[in-house]
Amino acid sequence: MSHQEERLQFNKKIQLISVSLDGIITETDDHLFDWKEGSSIYDAHPFFEILRSFLEDPGDAPSEYNFPCIHIENKDTEKICDVTLKIDSKDILIILFDYTVKYHELNAFAQQKNESILRATKLELKNKYLIEKEKFKNNFIANINHEIRTPLTSILGFIEVLEKTKLSFEQSELSRIIKRESLHLNALIDDMIDISKIESGKLRLVEERFAFQDLVDGFVESYSKVAEKKGIAFETNIDPSIQEYLIGDSVRVYQILNNVLNNAFKFTEEGSVKLSITKNYQRTNKLTINFKIEDTGIGIMEENLEHLFERFTRFNTDKQISGTGLGLAIVQNLVDLMNGDIKVSSEVDKGTIFNIKLPFKFEISKPTPKRKKKKYSLPSSKKKFRILLVEDEEVTQYLVMKILITQGSFFVDLAIDGEEAIKCIERRNYDLILMDLKLSKIDGYKATHMIRNNYGDKVISEVPIIGFTAKANDAERDKCLRSGMDDFITKPFEQKDLLYKIIRQIAKKAAD
Template structure:
């Protein structure tokens, strides 16, 4: 939609409004409501909160949405409108005033029989639930970002603290802080996954990965936990299972990790056994069975049918934390992967979960070689590398500065917003830019676009840029790459991951 410097009135019962991606009104013909340029569209009516989720999912193309029968109030003016939303370079909102039409229809509806009225009521309730669901998903996405930002700082500074000279008691306290922070992060992940599953936005991503490496990771992690709790942990894997398989590694990890975590959480003595075997193999298709057995508290038979319901917890020991979402997510993910899950349990003797999951494998490729993470080193130079951090959260600024300056090979400059970032890169040459995606006014995507498109100087336009955000998803990463960034890192991040990505981009740039 173009900017309407001279508002074009399509119809006396129509209002056309142009809105920026920040939610501010750029222009409006104000033919129905006296909205003003610069007003926030979100303050005008709760309905417009749905724009947040549309903007987040926007992939750069043109998208349209239509909503009937929305009740608007502005001052003394009340109207019932159909709403058309078009998202392109900015957001176009068109209101069609059908107040009289809907009033007439309502009068007719009142004359209909009770069954028609009931049908209309159900339709309106369904519409209300859809709007409520859209608002909820938008709210969860925003809360996700707001929580992950301080959590990044907590985990980051704990890692910095761990590298200092600590007493035994201080080491124990930092270990507890780190453990509980990671637990909080996992609870956030549970909330986001439930929201994605409900909205149908959680997709299966098939990739080739080392299955044996995945299982070895579980073996190493839970062996340490078993030693801490004084339990026996045993892993059994069929030797005939292929080294590399094709499937959604992230979701498989999530299912197995949730079940193993539960097994250790509810087992005070005895053992936990993790077994993997083949169900069948045909052409390039493979079906595996995962069995996780423990000698823990067990579950009463009458409770087993409710085991996968959300917010269900049968053990009331307050020392055992959790939201009651873990097994519900496991069941949803297994269904999403076209698998099966069964459980058997005896109180005070233990529980066994059996999961069947389908995979594929490549029959023509040599899968004996394990892919390794490529190593990168900073170019040899007598000077320090200069990094620009574009971030408006003071605590995150300090954390990144602390990490980078402690290495002794970096200078760090801080820009609070897009304007400062542009000013800095015009005056200094940078080896890399760390760009927060959720900057106020002009966000990280738009700032990156300006850097890439507005300068002929390659030292500016081709500087490596890494985006970072609390919205940890493949969608965020893909949007970063499409906007011209070179990489993405999610909050909360570990020091090693941040340094690896910075080193990688500087090394790649030097090799060009």
């Protein structure tokens, strides 16, 4: 087959060039490049200098060489070509295949693929970073929660002990200030934990039946005292048609209203604060309630309203007012979580109005009577009841021992970790164990599990155990009960709550 016949088999993307062994172009078309017959192939493009090395030892058999994606330029023409060189004893055939369009298409595709891979990798790394960041934040808050609540428990506990002693007026005032600031710190910790739960999607609403009027009465009672102290009016207007019992998360409803009311009283020095509660609509067993809280306080500048619900937002005012900067951010998140709505309007020096709409359900049935907290008393005994306190914080040890010994009905032994607690119960019988959960060597959960499962002696295995924890949630409660504890109490706690739980467990054990 002649070179011309070979050329005719290809389309316009092909250029066939016949070259003599001394490098002169003897035959060519101009499909790709305008190279003239009689000119030197070596002058056409530097790439073809490669022929010289192949011609030094051509051999007897024809040789073929393939070079993909060669960038060839000639005058105004620039192309990406696959180059084939066929060398025999008579001449050289050069086949150029124009790969320019396909090359750019593939290059663009590869670019897109690379960019897509990079975007996916970036997104994966970002997600991994966010997950690690969220994990770090949650661990940090959990550790801070425990580390702060432990000394806070001692501070509030000793204040209670101090309040029951004979104090001068000045000492009473100092005690009151310490207690107020400690409670403020405790509220800040609670707010931080709530924000963390909301952002991580771990906050779950509880639908339970509650007495709506009791919730309202609590606000009326507490804020009437605040209003009286500040010398302003607190007005309430409650729609009497609202059902007595509703179904919803009463704790979160309280948190929403309490935060907004607290702000209203903080920023109102004269005039009044009004709480109006009306039924917005009712359909079958569902209703929406509108809570309107308006004050005659300092108001909020219009440009600040859009930032009102952001975390740690504090606007400059003439009066320095304490606060966590988290309250309204929590309010907004809780309202959204409850599928409610919140709007605010304000005018500087005239006051602010919050309108909050929240959905509820209600039962069309006769309400059950409210359960009263059952009273317990220690069983009659000629000897004192012996308590084992398992706690590694020295201050908390002293506080609990002070509370119990002051009652006159208890002996208290001390163990600083779970391992020591096990040794104590093997040497002496106890009427109850107070078990801190975060202990070295053997923690409170494991120690409780061992007590419940490793002993055939029922005096040991069935001893009542109350856990100390800094986490006040259902998950922690379930974990305590699953480990074998009878009850748990959160830090910081009030003396009456601790004593109630201790007396209840001892009384229940005696009744068995």
